[in-house]
Amino acid sequence: MPGFVIEYHRPSGDRRVYNFPGVTGHRDALRYRLELEDQRVDEDWEIASLNSDSLETLKKTHARYFVGRELQSA
Amino acid sequence: MEACPWGTNELKRLSVHIRDSTPPGTNHPSYADVMGWYNDLAARVQQEIAGLNWPPLLLDRPFEVSSRAKTIDTLRQKLLRDPSTPLPSVQDIAGVRFEAEMSLDEQDAVVTAICGMYNQDPSTVVRDMRTVDHSGYRAVHIWLRLPARVEVQVRTHLQGLWANTYEAAADVFGRGIRYNELPDDPEERTTIARLRELSTNSIASMERDRNEISTIDLTLGDLVRNGITDIPEEDVRRLDELRARYKGNEERLQTALVQLREFFSTLRDEKR
Numbered sequence: 001m002p003g004f005v006i007e008y009h010r011p012s013g014d015r016r017v018y019n020f021p022g023v024t025g026h027r028d029a030l031r032y033r034l035e036l037e038d039q040r041v042d043e044d045w046e047i048a049s050l051n052s053d054s055l056e057t058l059k060k061t062h063a064r065y066f067v068g069r070e071l072q073s074a
Numbered sequence: 075m076e077a078c079p080w081g082t083n084e085l086k087r088l089s090v091h092i093r094d095s096t097p098p099g100t101n102h103p104s105y106a107d108v109m110g111w112y113n114d115l116a117a118r119v120q121q122e123i124a125g126l127n128w129p130p131l132l133l134d135r136p137f138e139v140s141s142r143a144k145t146i147d148t149l150r151q152k153l154l155r156d157p158s159t160p161l162p163s164v165q166d167i168a169g170v171r172f173e174a175e176m177s178l179d180e181q182d183a184v185v186t187a188i189c190g191m192y193n194q195d196p197s198t199v200v201r202d203m204r205t206v207d208h209s210g211y212r213a214v215h216i217w218l219r220l221p222a223r224v225e226v227q228v229r230t231h232l233q234g235l236w237a238n239t240y241e242a243a244a245d246v247f248g249r250g251i252r253y254n255e256l257p258d259d260p261e262e263r264t265t266i267a268r269l270r271e272l273s274t275n276s277i278a279s280m281e282r283d284r285n286e287i288s289t290i291d292l293t294l295g296d297l298v299r300n301g302i303t304d305i306p307e308e309d310v311r312r313l314d315e316l317r318a319r320y321k322g323n324e325e326r327l328q329t330a331l332v333q334l335r336e337f338f339s340t341l342r343d344e345k346r
Contacts, residue, residue, distance in 0.1 A: 001120070001121060012342050012345055013338075034109065048145050051113070053124075058140055063238035
């Protein structure tokens with residue numbers, strides 16, 4: 001199942017999105033989410049890993065994360 | 075499905091570690107392993123739900139389904155809000171979301187289908203928040219009892235649209251608005267009250283109309299399929315009236331949501 005990691009800045013709505021394709025994508029995404037949680041210094045940045053067939057689906061079911069600007073992924 | 079590999083006491087000890095942000099202990103499983111297990115469970119339930127035979131119920135309308143393991147922030151907040159709830163009793167560590175453009179009756183049928191697939195009794199596992207809302211939030215949740223708990227949120231598109239708008243408001247005004255708290259600022263309080271009213275009055279009313287449209291459509295369709303040409307005029311008039319009202323309400327709802335999003339955007343720009 002494909003997975004996605006979203007770093008979302010709650011006050012501004014800015015986000016970074018990381019795509020993990022393939023059947024193990026959801027596991028890869030969770031592993032990356034846990035890495036980012038370990039490195040996080042600002043708790044205003046929410047870090048979510050989401051499982052979905054496509055980013056378009058997440059833009060509907062989790063539209064909240066897509067209201068602001070998309071920043072360049074690290 | 076495989077049983078949860080950890081005992082209740084091990085997970086309780088992990089709960090304390092997460093809640094209090096203490097260094098990890100040696101007498102409980104790692105946070106990473108547990109979240110990985112719940113994430114696999116959520117993904118599996120998502121796939122099983124997506125694989126159900128939906129066309130007989132939703133016809134050619136698409137649906138969206140996604141899943142996730144709860145974020146560390148919301149998990150810690152939950153454990154802090156309710157310290158007596160140990161990790162295995164948190165309902166939504168594994169969460170699945172199902173959304174579609176559907177009537178209230180179709181939403182009920184979706185819930186029944188999901189409960190049936192997992193052999194769960196709807197009278198004990200379904201939380202219907204459409205008539206008794208939670209801070210304006212309306213949806214139907216299924217609290218599945220599998221090897222661990224899984225929450226499946228079943229939402230119409232309008233319920234989902236509102237919920238995401240309200241979550242965005244919570245990012246601007248504080249997450250307390252999700253638990254019936256209100257901001258101190260009068261303009262912000264008015265905004266929250268307006269948002270809740272959109273859900274409990276406007277959207278709820280639109281969904282009742284949508285349901286009636288669907289019911290009359292089905293009835294008239296049956297008449298046509300059975301070769302009956304004498305279609306009741308009052309049904310046709312009622313259908314036209316409902317469709318016109320729905321269209322007008324939909325336009326007003328979109329306008330209101332655009333205004334709210336612009337207001338949030340202004341507040342966000344101030345914080346950037």
